[in-house]
Amino acid sequence: MKKRLLTTLMAMATMASVAADDALWQRFASPSDEARTKVWWFHGETETTEEGIDADLEAFKEKGVGGVVFYDQVHGDAAGAFPSMSPEWWRMLKHAARKARQLGLTFEVAASNGYVSGGPWITPELGMRKTAMVDTVVTVVERQSVTLRLAYPGKGFSDIATVMFPDKESLKDICIEPRRLTAEDNRPLTISYDAGRTLSIAAISYATNPRGKGSTGSMNIPGRPRERYFGAGFVDLPPIGDLEYSADGRTWERAAQLPAVENVIGHKSKERTVSFPSVSGRYFRVRLHDWMDSEGKLNKLQIENVRLSARDRIDNWQVKAGLRTEVYYPHEEGEDTGAVDPATVSDVSGVVGPDGTVTLTLEPGTWHIMRFGHVPTGGRTKHGRKNLLGLEASVMSAEAARVHYDHYFGAICDTLSAIGCKPDGMAMDSHEAGIQNWAEGFEKRFSRINGYDITTWLPALAGYIVGDRDKTERMLLDFRKAIASTISSEFYSTFARLCHEDGVNFTSQAMLNIDADNISCRGRVDKPQGEFWAYQANGNYDCLDAASAAHLYGHAIASAEAFTDSPYRSTWDELLRIANLAYCKGTNEFVVCASSYQPWLDRKYDDDNSKHPYIFHRLNPNWATSGKFWNYQARCSQLLREGRPVVDLCIYLGEDLPLKTMAYKLPIVPEGYNFDVCTYDALMHRFSVASQDTAQGRLAVSGGMRYKALVIQDRTFVSAEAQRKIEQLERGGVPVIWCNRGETVAEGLRRHGIGPDLALRSADKPDDKVCFYHRQADGADIYFVYNHSSNDYDAPVTLRTKFGTAEIWNPYTVERKKASMTAGKTVQLHLEPYQSAFIVAR
Structure with missing residues (x-):
């Protein structure tokens, strides 16, 4: 009886496994509409009919697109476009x-x-607003009452x-050149x-x-x-010159190099202060030299308002x-x-009149x-219908977020809901309007977050050391962290x-060039989104940041703005190479x-020569052959939503802002x-x-x-609280790899006995490697593997x-085909080169 029961149970388990496998295959072969790629559908360049x-919508449906995001984005003259x-x-x-709705496409705005x-x-x-300050210096020889008009x-x-x-008086700055001078x-x-x-x-x-392309942009x-x-398109600019000093005007020594100011989208700040160990001399000179970039494109340099400070x-x-x-980049600085x-x-705000x-x-x-x-930054929306x-x-x-929502998306949502077509969602692009x-009322939020009042420390926002350098640096970090926290929450x-x-x-998406925590920001939304561009042949880490936010904050979908600025000469198969890197x-x-x-219906809107062609439309000469392109993405997305993600390591990026993955500081992960x-x-x-199922990992995340x-990570700030x-996590049994103490990731993995998720050997270079992603579902391990190489890959891999x-x-x-799996x-x-596949173990 027991033997018959055991046999029956084993047979039932096998049948359940086969049934589950068949269902998984069916979802892969015929993916759901939810897994299908959407498109940003740009309007406003032309009339609308x-x-x-x-x-357009029928063509999307026919080829396998899952939905659209209605997006007024304008780069041309918008001839005939409705306001x-x-x-x-x-x-x-x-x-x-x-x-x-009639076609079964999702419709977001x-x-x-x-x-x-x-x-x-x-x-x-x-x-958007930024701090501003006027510094008035007054010297009196005896106690007296002084009336001042503090300029706006x-x-x-x-x-x-x-x-x-x-x-x-001796500490007043000395302006040695107020004029704007130009070198070419x-x-x-x-x-x-x-x-x-x-x-x-x-x-x-x-x-x-500002010159070049900014590092944070x-x-x-x-x-x-x-x-x-x-980074992509980034050129590391040389210093623009040196500050030198001399006792006699003949023998000169360098006091400091003068870094360039980077040109970051939306930024208007042109001033830079360089601190260095104090030097003494009668003669000083600023020598601008060898300041042009290696390609010779940035051939004009301006400098003004040059000031020395004791x-x-x-x-x-x-x-x-x-x-x-x-x-x-930290360097040797002075004292206090x-x-x-x-x-x-002293806070004298109470005696300052309205004027x-x-x-x-x-x-x-x-x-x-x-x-x-604080004053307006001047940040404005762009690339929309002008009115x-x-x-x-x-x-x-x-309040600002609510006002905007009510006037734009809220009004659209109400109107479309009234006709039975409520939008499926709201989509927000990356924020590129500069700093804030x-x-x-931010002073109150700063105090609530940090536990002390900002008033005494306000001079630090103008570069003054308050107390000592270490305390001032920590206050400024607290300030930036409070900005980031406020952006996420408000x-x-x-x-x-x-x-x-x-x-x-x-x-x-998140913030491009502002003191934000781009992981935390994305964690607040339903679908964290990254982006990748067609010219980024080896991918980027913005997609990693979005996926990390999804995993850390309990979201099933990690989205990506895909294939941005693809030229018409792109082939569908070429574009799938960068798609695979994002997967x-x-x-x-x-x-x-x-x-x-x-x-x-009879002609295409002529954007062939546009700086930003948007090619994914029915009048693209290659549109008729795009079905495999869209269906491939749907199948990949379908399987990459099954079960849960398997990711071995979580790298702590630290606390200094702005926070996003910075490739130059990342440790080498085997x-x-x-x-x-x-x-x-x-x-x-x-x-x-x-405390349970520790084989999956001892570091647990809510969700x-x-x-x-x-x-x-090395070269990152870790506060005492962090x-x-x-x-505390380490004492509880979480393996911690301390790259900031000189340990490599490989050494840490060996020390903790953590073997690879997919043991393989490739060239392991950005442009020549085999990469993968692992999902664990009920009854199956699903590995997406991609050969990002011009060479064949033919070798054993261990799961x-x-x-x-x-x-x-x-x-x-x-x-589908069976693969021979050893006991190991x-x-x-x-x-083949640039080929992908799923290994499905069950």
Whole structure:
């Protein structure tokens, strides 16, 4: 009886496994509409016609596209285009939503006219804002009452606080060149200054024209770690020159190199301060030389407002105060000469009149009266229909987010819902409007987050050392972290809440060039989204950041803006190469950038010579052959949504802003392991020690994700609070690999006995490697493998699986074949150049 029962149970288990396998294969061979790629459907370049809408959507459906994101994005002259939200615009939008619903296509709408979130309804008070300051220095010889008119630091100024502190006359900055000087074609230029006596100088400030492509505005691409940043299209600019000093005007020594100011999208800050160990001399000169880039494209250099300071200053404080974002390289700095004693800082805001007039009783000596406030950054929406372009909404204000939502997407959602065509979601592009470091009331939020008042420390936002250098640097880090926290909670979380109240999904990318935590930001939305461009032949890490956010914050979908700026000469198979790289980073949804709406049936909108052609439309000469392209993506996305992701390592990126994967600092991860990245928010609020199913990993994440080890990246800041949490996890049994203590990832993996998820050997170079992604489903381990190489790959690979049989599934041909698996879980894998396959073990 027992034997018959055991046989019956074994047979039932086998039948269940086969049935599950058949169901898995059926989902792969005939993927669901939800797994199908969507397209950003760009409108606004031309007139809009019902026949054009119908033809576009029918072509999408026929070829296997799953849905559209209706997106007004304009790069041309928009001849004949309807104004946004005009009666004609509404009529066409409703028609498009109805037609999509009829065809079974999803219909989402972009968050704004153009990008990314703003319009005429955003007032300067609700727009993006930055700190501004006027520093008035007064010297009195006896106690007296002084009335001053403190100038407004900028148009649209609103006060934060006015502070006063004593100083020394000898510490005043010396302007050695107020004029704007220009050098061209790498010609040297010298600015000379004779102090007439010996001076000690510890800092120099100057304004120069931003040049090149900013480090925080370029995509991070794969490569081995380096000392300095590298990225897609980024050129590491040489210093623009040197500051030199001399006692006699004949023998010169260098005090400091003068770095360039990077040209980052949306930034307007041109000033830079360089701190260095104090030097003494009578003569000083700024020598601009060898400043041109290696390609000779940046052949013009301007410099103005050059100032020397006897006071030790915070190096590159403009970046540390959130007025600009650049990769920061530490170097030898000075001491604390001229540091402001926090006990002497007085808040005199209460006696400053509305017009800036203040009357103060001053004791003998020199006094700084610093009026701090905030002004509009001038950040505006762009590439939309002209009538609804306007200021970008503050990314640090829930009210601004609500006002924008109500005026744009909320109005669209209400209107389409009324005709039975509620949008499926709201989609937000990457934020590229520049920096923001203040919003009304931010001083209260800073105090709540950090536990101390910012008023005493305000001089630090102008580069002054308050107390000592270490305390000031920590305050400035607290400041940037508070900005990042506010962006996540007030901007992204508010939009997510409003979308959920309206019953729609929220897909969003993150911040390009602002002090944000791009992992935490994306974690607040339903579908974290990265992006990859057609020219990035070896992929990028933005998709990894989005997938990490999905895994850390419990989201099933990791989306990607896909194939951006693909030229018409691209073949579908060539584009699938970069698609495969995104899949290997954890992406399981594509939203293609883009399809330019085609209003006519007999001719194509002529964008052949456009800087930004959007080729994924029915009048592309290659459209008729695109079916395999779309179906391949659907099959891959379908399987890459099954079960749960298997990722061995989570790399802690630290706490200094802006936070995103920086390839130049990443540790070398051996082949056979995948990794996610995390930041302070997830470390402190999402991580714990697993007490059950520890074979999946001891590092547990709220929502179900597991990792086998936590890796602490080198060259990153780990606060005392984060250090305590990491050590607590380690004491609980989580393997920690301390790259910031000199350990390599390979050494740490050996120390903890963590074997590879997929043991393989390839060239392991960015342009020549086999990469993979692993999902674990009920009854199956699913490995997506891709040969990113011009060479065949034919070698054994060993799976980390409990199952004893395997098949190879081809997502392009929809063929399956059995693979011989040894007792050691080894499968012989053959992949042609740039071929992919799924290994399904069961």
